[in-house]
Amino acid sequence: MGSIDSKTEEIIFRAARKVFTRKGFDGARMQEIADEAGINKALLHYYFRNKDKLFDRVFRDVVKSTLPQLIGIMNSDMPLFDKIRTFTSTYIDILSGNPEFAGFVFHELSRNPYRLLESLKESGPNLRVLENQIKEAALSGKIEYIPVTHLVVNMMSLIALPFIAQPVIMGMFSMNPEDFDAFIRERKELVPQTIIHSIIKRP
Amino acid sequence: MGSIDSKTEEIIFRAARKVFTRKGFDGARMQEIADEAGINKALLHYYFRNKDKLFDRVFRDVVKSTLPQLIGIMNSDMPLFDKIRTFTSTYIDILSGNPEFAGFVFHELSRNPYRLLESLKESGPNLRVLENQIKEAALSGKIEYIPVTHLVVNMMSLIALPFIAQPVIMGMFSMNPEDFDAFIRERKELVPQTIIHSIIKRP
């Protein structure tokens, strides 16, 4: 139950994820998903009752394929700076492989915030670990204190926005796709550096 | 030509901007815009020929009401750190007044990147000024060198993403709308601080 067993079902699901993440719920057409999967439109409704149900499955799948990894890193007992580096690197890798994910998730959550509760709480984020690390590092004089909220949002921002703003960035800086890839690769070094420099205590 | 003269036309246009920025092109309904404007649906087509044309006007209007301000600051002869502070403050103020703008622009540009050329090049961004300031400050040992691209993207990211991710942030940190407003207000101080700390040369 809930899982994907048949071959056809998986083909359809992959097609749906592709179309939904690219075009969003409103922009996606059931016919387009059927075409992408190379099957009849009625077969969509045979396997997934309707557009909403299919979309829900896709949305959950996207969240479940990314959030747990990131939360795992956040809740680990890694030292603070390592955590920042690993989080960045992992998140950028995920989004490099699926550049539409960030825009998709944020856009759909604005369109329909109720989904947040289910999908986020399933993966249960827990910020105490990180919060304690910050407090400890601040007390011991290693870093300037910063609220967890802002630290997490800063990391999310520096990592995710470039993917959401890809066309803007490419236009603004006259980049071609290869330039953009290189730009993102540079950020795997630059983002943790930026974050750490912004909080590290200067002598 | 291109401007809005009649009273009705402006009412319709405002309604369109409201609906389009909230729901996006695909999610917006001409009927909903008509209702929002309190007029007949046929009147939409009397003033603005069709959905595409109306959307185009709205999109241009949104870009034109924000980009030039920000580009003006970027191209001014303000000292680098003041520029960072002013840019952040102005951009956050704009988005506080129109929280949907960021998500709207980025989402629609991914959906239809060709529009970027027209709308961006109309406002003609010019990064030489900022680029020279960075080089100068780096040479004089005030800051660590950073490519303009990354500096600009870092600022855009730290400022814009929180608005795009509002529901995620509110959910993740159990914020209500007032909490979120306060959080954003905090960022007017924190973002320039983050940026400056990340590049300033330590002794």
Place this chain on the structure above:
DNA sequence: TGTACATTTGACCATCTGGTTAAATTATTT
């Protein structure tokens, strides 16, 4: 006042879109 012109509306149309159904095809079981 009457006439030309702009504005506004209700009714209507063609097409798109999500969804259904009954029949056909294929696989499974006995």
Place this chain on the structure above:
DNA sequence: AAATAATTTAACCAGATGGTCAAATGTACA
């Protein structure tokens, strides 16, 4: 091989949606 169940399809439907049009209303002006 016959019967039963699962999978797939073509054809179809109802409602939504962008868009049109002729008539009605309002406005300016001779």
